[in-house]
Amino acid sequence: MPELPEVQRTCLSLTTALVGARIISVRVHRPEVVAGSTRKRDLLVGAEGISLHRHGKQFALEAGDGRVLLAHLGMTGGLCVEARSADLPAHSHVVWNLRFEDGRSAIMRFTDPRRFGGLWTFPDLRTLRLARWDDLGPDALTIRPEALSRSLRASRRAIKACLLDQRTLAGVGNIYADECLFLAGVHPSTEARDLSDAEIREITKRLKQVLRKAIQSGGSTLRDYRDASGQAGEYQRQHKVYGRGGEPCVACETTLETAQIGQRTTVWCPRCQDA
């Protein structure tokens, strides 16, 4: 899925795409992707002056009058703005009609083949935060090492599993967890409580670094991911370990190892990431 960098790119591209836009109408093709009300008003019909907010992998469209629509993209979800075309692509679960101040029109589509993602409607941002974001850890892009240390020091779980836990920190998925641990030189199955303060500082630093670089490169497109303007990412070309099990380490040429850690395929270099 879209992890933090891909969600951030989606938000940035939506911000651009929605300048001067007004939502004219909405059509819900698959009501089960919307949690709660599918009333047109709750799905932002009539909204203008839309701004974007993100926490971890979730993001919200806030209308000028305060109404809020939360999106979570799951593994294959996407929200895009494009010209109306003759036939709608498959899995377009919710489609909005937009009109711009200059008279142009367009559609916004929520797509999600696997339907692990979804949309939630809220009366305002405060209610959204209370219901959905207060349970998440700090956003991975700005987390401080002390905050990470607090949630790790008592845990016997593997550091890889901790990084994937959105209550520990929000925004990291399988790709960036593996990339971060490689850059930090930490073995993914290290018990969290065994990490030194120096190692936690290094993990924090490398995590923010890899997320920033991925954002700059448009995120990682393995297959489906596109931002709201249809642009694919390029960061997959810079992956050091993710998807490279059995291949040589970019740093030392040792064969990269693969195992299931925290129910996810995990790849690491047995030499650079000492157990």
Place this chain on the structure above:
DNA sequence: CACCACCCCTGGACGC
């Protein structure tokens, strides 16, 4: 409470 196994769903890659 902390942790883990399982399940939701579609589609692409690969082997026969």
Place this chain on the structure above:
DNA sequence: TGCGTCCAGGGGTGGT
């Protein structure tokens, strides 16, 4: 070409 199997970026739930 066609079919079966395996695997995939996430995370909620329910059990131990």
